[in-house]
Amino acid sequence: MIFLSNYIYYIGAFGLILIALYILLTRHNLIKKIIGLSILATGVNLLIIAIGYIKEGTAPIFSNPNLNPQNMVDPVPEALVLTAIVISVAVLAMALSLAIRLYKHYRTLDMRKIKEQRW
Amino acid sequence: MVNPILLIAVPLGLAFSIPLFGFVSKKIVKLIPIVGMLFNLIASLILIPKVLNKPIIVKLGGFPPPFCINLFVGPVGILFSCLIALIGLLVSIYAIRYIGAQGKQSNVGQEERYHMLYLLLLAGATGVVLTGDIFNLFVFYEILCISSYALVAYLGDKPGVESASKYLIQGSIGSSFILISIAFLYGQFGTLNMADIAQNINSLTSVQVFFPLILLVTGFGIEATIFPLNAWLPDAHSSAPSTISAILSGIAIEIGIYAIARVVFTLFGAQDFFLFLLMLGLLTLLLGELSAFSQNNIKRMLAYSSAGQMGLILFALGVGTTEGIAGGLFQLITHVLSKALLFLATGFMIYRTGSMEITSLQGIGRKMPLSSLAFTIGAFSLIGLPPFIGFPSKLMIVFSVLLKQNVLYTVFIVIVLIGTVIEGAYFFKVIQALYFKELPTQESSDAQIQEAPLAALIPMVILMALIISIGVYPKIMTGILNSAASEFLDRVAYIKLVLK
C-alpha cells in the first residue's frame, strides 16, 4: 500500500502508455490509431512531469521575493514537456490531414483494406 | 573561422523567409535551397582542417556546459555535415526541372511548400549530427522525421498518402520510445548533456541502464530500417517523388544509424552490446538483399537494397575496432553517393516512360544514354567493383573483420560476401534490361523518350565524377575516417573536451 501511494503517478503514466500501445497494435481503424498516438503522447508527458516532482513543492515562480527555493519543483522537466506537447500537436495535425486525404481516395479508413502496396 | 551555429541558422533563416521571397517573384524560390546548401557546403569544407586539429565546442547562450546546450563539432559531425550539404545541393539542382514537371499544381504556393520542407529537412539533419545534448538531438530528429512524412505525401496520390500514413504511425511510436528513454536518463542522472551522462554511466549490468539503451536503439532503429522495424521502408521510398526518395535513402536513414552509433558508443560505451548489433546488421543485410531480388518495381528494389546496405553498415560498426568503424563510415559514404545517383537516374526514366516496372524500362540504354550510364556506375559501385568507391570501402570492412582473427567472424564475412553476390545478381538483371533488350513496341510513346534536361544531368555527372575519383584514390578519405572512428571509440576524450 505504501508502494502504491508513493508511486501512483508512475503507475498512472505507464498505464496510459501500455493502453496506448495495445490500441496501436490491435485496432484497425485509422482514427482509433490516431487516438492511440494521442494517449501515448499524454502518458509520456505525464511520466516526464512525475519524474521532476519534489514533495511539498510549488511552481518555480518567484512572484514574491521571499519564497523559499527549497520548496520548488524541478523546472527542467516542465520545459521538456512544453516542447514535447508542441511536437505531439504537430504530429497529430499531420496524421489527421493524412486521414482526411486517405478517406477521399479510398472511401474507407480500415487499414486492412488499404493494402494496395503489396509486393 | 565560421561559427558552426551558422551551419544550422542560415538554412533555417532562408527557409523561414521563402514566403517573403515568393511574394517578390515565383522563380527565385527554386534557387533558395541551392544557395543555402552551397553556403553549408563551403562552410563545412572550411571548418574541416580546424576540426581535425581539435573538435570545436560551441556554447549556446554563453553558460558553461552542463547548464546549457552545446554543439560538439568533431570529425564525425563535420563529415556528415559535408555529405548532407553535398547531396542537398545536388538534389536541389535536379529538382529545378523535376518538381515543376510533376504537375497537379492546383493550389498556389504548393511548390513553395516543397522547397521550405526540403530545406527544413536538411537543417534538421545537420542539427542532429552537430549537437551534444540528448533532448536537442530528439528535437532535431523530430524535425527530420516530420518533414519526411510531409514530403512523402507531397504528391497527394493514392500510394503516397497510404505510405505516408503507415510511415507516420510507425515513426511516432519510435519517437515516443526515445522520449520515454530520455525521461529515464534524466530521472537517474539529473542532466541532459551527453558528456555528463556518459561520465556517470559505468557499467551496463543494472537493468535501469540497460532498459533506456534498448528503448533508444528501438526508437532510432525505426528510422534506420533495422530488421523487424522496417515495414514502412519499401512503400515510403517507392511512392515519394524521386528527389525525395534520393534524400530519404541518402540522408534520413543514415541519420538513424548515426544516432544509434552516438548512443551506443559515446553515451553508453556498451562493449558487450556490439555482438548483438553485429548479428542484427547481418540479419538485415540478408533479408534486405533477398527481398530486393524478387522485386519487379525498380524503386521498391532500390528501397530494399537500402535496407540491406544499412545492415552492412551496422555490421561494420558492430565490429567495434577502429578499422571496423572507419570501414562502416566509408561504406556509408559509398551508399549515400551511389544510392542518390541511382534514384536520380531512374527519376527521369520513370517520368518519361510513365511506369516503374523493370520490364517497361527495357532498351532505354539507347534513348537515354547518360542516365543509363549513371545507373550502371551507381550499381557497380554499390556492388563493390574496382575502379569505383564501393571497392575500397568493402575491402576495408573485410580487412577489419579478418584482423579480429576469430573463426566466428570469418563465417560472418562469408555471409556478407553472399549478400554481395545476390546484390550483383539483381543489379545485373536491370542493367541487362536497360542495354541488351529491345524496346517494347509502342510507336506513340517513342517520340517522347529523350534524354533528361540539362539541370538534371549536372548533378549526375558530378556524382559520377566523385565516385570514380574517390574510388581511384581512396587515401584522401582515410585521414578523416580514422579520426572519426577514434572519436566514437574514445569516450574519455569526449567527456574531457566538453566538461573541462
Add this chain to the structure above:
Amino acid sequence: MSNIRMRNIIGLILLFIIAFAVILSIIEIPFGIPKTTVGNYYINNGIDETGAVNIVTSVVLNYRGYDTLGEVTILLIAALGLGAVLGTIKRKAKKEITPSSVVLSTGCKVLFPFILLFGSYIFLHGHLTPGGGFQGGAIIASGYLLVYLGCAKRRINQNRFKITESLSALIFLIVGLLGLVFGGYFLLNFLPKGIPNTLFSAGIIPIIYIAIGFKVGSELTGVIDNLIEES
C-alpha cells in the same frame, strides 16, 4: 478468427514484458526527492543571470533556447505539411450555410476581441506568470475558431497571415544572431536585465515571446482555415 486472437495475445505478451522491465527500472527512481544539480542551479541563479522571475521561462528561452527554436520549426513544418496534403484536393462548389441566430452571432462578435486580449496578455507576461508564447498563440487561434464556427461571413486573408508567420520566425532567429554579433554566443541575453518582477525586465525574453505568440497564433489560424476550407 484465430489470426486476430493470436495477434492480440502476442501484443499482450509483448506489453507484459515491457511492463516488467519498466517496474524493475522505475523502482530506482524515487518519487518526490530533489535529485539534480542542474535544477537547483537554475532555481538559485535564475533571476540573477536572466532577470525573469518565472524560472520555467528562463529555462525554455535562455538556458535551452535552442530547443525552442527547433520547436517553432516543428510547428511550421506541421502547418506546411497540412497545407501540402490538403492542397491537392479539388475545390467543390460552395455549400449553403444556414445563418446562425442573433444570440450566437452577437455573442461571438462580442467575445472575440476579449479572447484576443486575453491571449495577448498571456504571451506578454510570459516572464512573470505561468504562460508564454505557445499558450497565448493557441488562445488567439481559438478566438478565430469561435468566429469561424459561430458567425463567419468571410475568410481570413491567407497572405497576410503567411507574412506575419514568416516575419515573426525571422525575428526570433535574428535576435539570436544579434546575440552572436554583440556577445559572441548565439541567443545570448544582451539587453539589460532590468528590475525583476516588472514588465520591462529580462532582456530579450519578452521580445522572443511576443514573436512566438504572433507566430503560433497566425500559424494555428492558418491550419484551422485550411481544415474548414476543405469540408
